[in-house]
Amino acid sequence: MKGIGHEAQEQGHDSGSRGSARYPGRYGLRAGQARAESPSGIAFSDFKGYEDWAVVSSARTDEVLKVIVANPTMIEAFKAGIPGNGQPFPDGSRIVKLQWKPKKSSEATFAVDVPDVFTQAFVIEKDGKKFPNSGGWGYALFNYDAASDKFTADPSPSDCGHACHVAVKAKDHIFHPYQKR
Template identity: 70%
Template sequence: MRTSRFTIAMAAVGCIVALGGSALYAQAKQDKYALKSASGIPFSEWKGYEDWSVVSSARTDDVLKVIVANPTMIAAYKSGIPGNGKPFPDGSKIAKLQWSQKKSTEAPFVVDVPDAYKQAFLMQRDSKRFAKSDGWGYAVFNYDAKAGTFTADPTGVQDCGQSCHVKVKESKDSIFHPYQMR
């Protein structure tokens, strides 16, 4: 009888551990698209950004960045925008995805590679909705690799994004990165 109760108790503990593990996995698979930025823009407006085409890449001392854009913006780049003096059309969306970096331990040469995912900096063109910020809406979502979750950046980047991008407003329609040669 004692062995039987012990066996049942251990089985119950195993089930609880397994369920707890499932709950943690479910938490890590958070619905990031349910979040809204500090400026009120929902992450869901960039749904599918993970599969967009690469525009460019960049590196700072702290992060590696890959810049991707939706098909509307890629088509605009290919038509000559912004170099032809025309603005990106409404519906254009771009995402700057950022990772911390580390030296590759596998490559036979010195190269920095992505480490932990850090942030998605997002912009979208809607000249009516975002008229106060030159037609561009800005949102930032930070990623916590340990927790496996995104959070809206609390700094209210709507104004910060526009104030940084105004430097290239006239020459590049507020977009720093050109579509790179393939």
């Protein structure tokens, strides 16, 4: 299976928007490239434009810095009070957890971790017809390879996927709330 790589011009962006291993930029299918799809049937190309989605939240483990972004459908739902109002997110809601290895900043005058090498994108999409057995949510993990500048679907069962998200079933299977700003 071929991965997904940069092709900024294909998405209407000048070559200056191309990313680096540290901060990947615009991703899209290259001409003639196969559609990268996860074992769960989720295609990374279905998340086109995620780089410009609004930030929902962030998280950090000992090994990974994470930024969680959501598409406009999901952001509107958050702003309408979902899931706190007991309503589920609508079909078409999409969320991406962008993951970097952290490093200590060499420029800041205080101790702070900053993103180093981009490693993965964990994606979640709501489609009740496509994913009826998991609360309507589908999960997939795409690994980023800096050397080839491509994403490939992880063949494992999509990180933790639905099994982990059952813990927050009362919040329509979503861990991170839309953070106040």
